[in-house]
Amino acid sequence: MLVQALILSVAILLPAVLNFQNQKEETLKHLQEQLQTAANALALEINPSDFAKLSAIPADTLLLEYKLIHDKIARFTKANRYLGFDDDNVYAFKWAARDTMRFAVMFYSQYVGTPYRVRSEMEYAFRNRSSSYTGIYEDENGVWVSAYAPILDSTGTVLGLIEVDFKNNYYLTLLEEKLRSIIAVSLLAVVSGSALSFLLAALITKPVTAITDAVLAFSRGDRARRVSVSSTDEIGSLAQAFNYMATEISERDRITEEIRKQRLEETISALNQSNTQLAEKQRELELTIDALNQSNAQIKAQQLQLVQAEKMSSLGQMVAGIAHEINTPLGFVKNSLSLLSRNQEEIESLLEKQQHLAEALINGDDTAIEQRIADAFEAKRELDENEVIDDTRKMLDHSKTGIARIEELVTNLKNFSRLDESAFKLSDINEGIDSTLVIAFNAIKHKADVVKDYTPDFKAECYPSQLNQVFLNLVMNAAQAITDRGTITITTRYESEPNVEAKAPSDRTYAVIKIADNGKGIAPEHLNKIFDPFFTTKPVGQGTGLGLSISYQIIERHKGTISVKSTVGQGTEFSVRIPTRQTKV
């Protein structure tokens, strides 16, 4: 209650005080301006030539000019007495030394000539030939405000200063009194208001507040809170009703609390249990994640291995095929060579016998001649019977053929791999396909006839060995798709941008290679999967399912496309389309 009263008082007084402060400042400003105006007016009224004639030390107060100026100041003081000017409020100063002025004209002439310490406002007025004023300042005589105006001669030289002083006690006292009365009224109002509210509180507010506090406290959880109101009026019964309700609620709360506690304990134990389970699950999950990471790493490693395996598998097939292709001619060449040395001996033996016969004939050795003739003829007969000469010629031919076949194979092998090339190179695609066919010949020869429909001088910028790998894969697939005996058709064509007919070499924007077979075809449901890694319809161990996937990547590297058309029972056609020029990056 006291606090309320205090707040109320402050609320009333604060604006009053603020207002007072405001008024004080405004009044002061107003005062300063009025003083300034007055000082200016007086300074203008003083004749500069009269003022110039005054000697300052000590001033001759009997001088006519002094009297004239003294009268002027006295009149001015009188005229402005309403402002509160007194006789000692208006002076004229003359400059004396660097920081000293002397009273030149004033009401009490006995002080004329006494020095006065120069204030900054006076110096300002003097130097700037303009008026100035001070703020409020205090000395032992009271609180003051002063304004200064320069006395100027016709050339604008400052001859002296007029000071108009104002002891502002008068206004301030007035204001302070006003404030005091406001405070007094306010305090009276506050005190009487407070007294009234005390009275009211004692009668009504206090029990109601007690009940309200109790309700609030009760609602905030103070279940033991009761109201002690002994009166028998409405407030008393309200208090009783509250107490009854509070008791009821407390009891209910106690029961609820017990149940709640029990439930809470149950919940906590359940939570603990599921926490344990969760922790376990988390551990399991972590283990699973570890395992997953591990198997992920394994899968990556395996994938790498599989890509390698596909390479090795293709390579293995290729090498096996080539081994067979080389070993066959090598077989008969080697055989021929060992037979040729046998035949050589037999031929040499015949030659020797003939030589002996010739010697016998020359020597005329009759006894030996008959035997030598028989020997030579017998040897010749044997040679003929064994077809030694014919066979020798035949085997020499075989050997030449065999060596030529091996040579061709090795040349194609070299062309096929072209390991020395690591950059795009303008290459003859037809040659690449031909090399591939030689390499794959062993796999194809029993399965298919190859029909070549080549565009002559068919060139594109490519990695030749990589393209050959694609051709090998496609040709081998084609051969495998043929069940009995079929045909593999290989077409090479230039293609231009759409709507442009490829006539000039510059129009030949794309090289298109088609490899078609009339084999069993690819089932429609498999058709969109055949370029997927690991997709294979071959039995386990016979295909890694990576061949076409790798081919796809190779053609992608050439900024080209590989596509497929297939009809079950009729055959499959793969189209490889690559730009003839690889744009330089």
Add this chain to the structure above:
Amino acid sequence: MAEKPELLLIDDEPLILDSLKILFKRDYQVYTAQSGEQGLKEIKQHPNIKVVICDQRMPGLLGHETLREIKRLSPHTIRILLTGYSDLDAILNSVNSGEVFRYISKPWNSDNLMRVVELGFRISERLEKVERDAAAKKADTLNGATMHKHAVLFVDEQAAVVQTLVNQFSTKYDAVGVSSTDEALRELSKRPVSVVVSNVDFADADPIDFLNAISHEYPNTITLIYTEQRDATLAIRAINELNVFRYLVKPSDDAKLADTLAAAVERSNAREHKLEASTIHIGREVAPDKSDVSTLRRKIESSTYLLKLRAMRTAQR
């Protein structure tokens, strides 16, 4: 002039046929065929063909298929596979279905090939005789045969594998399992064993030498390789040095193993009753001087396995 022995060459490469014909025509009556199918026609036309040299990779019938047919048509004809490269499947097929006498790689050594062919003719003759004798006594011998349980020895370094096999076959056979070559030799010295089913994956033993020692000492014992090793070189050695009965690659289904084992036991039985003979043994008997065989024999004779086996047998007595 005596009739020349008849030899058949089958290869799709005419220059091979030509070349081989020149090699053999002085000693043999040579027939040639450019495909398996044509080869079978020749066999039917000329029942006296005793040795066949056949290429594996040909259009139409493959080499091992052709040889399987020839074996059916003319069991005593010696079959030689001449092939350009060692594809394990081809090798396994050649032993398991064609029961080839030799597996020879191109390019071949002409002298060796001539020796093998000559040996083949000699063995064929003896086989023919065994066949004739067998036909004469087949009925009474087999009827009177005691139906005892045949002993089968399983050899594998993994004891668990051996145990499984023994359990699987113990009702039908007198099945014994061992997990080392030494134990195997000890078992063999105790009693006659019809079939040895062996792995070839031994930590410190040459499986072919080991099995050769057994086959050398017990001509009636059939050797069967049962392994997860897909080893072409080993398979070729198993054919050429051991004349292994079958080379089965694990995993093989139980039925196939059981059938193979039954066939092996039957073969052993036939050998016991001289209805059939081991080409290796005939080879040793008919051509002790042929380097191909004698080298092999010297090797076997000096084999530590054989020495061990003999020592154990002596100790048993």
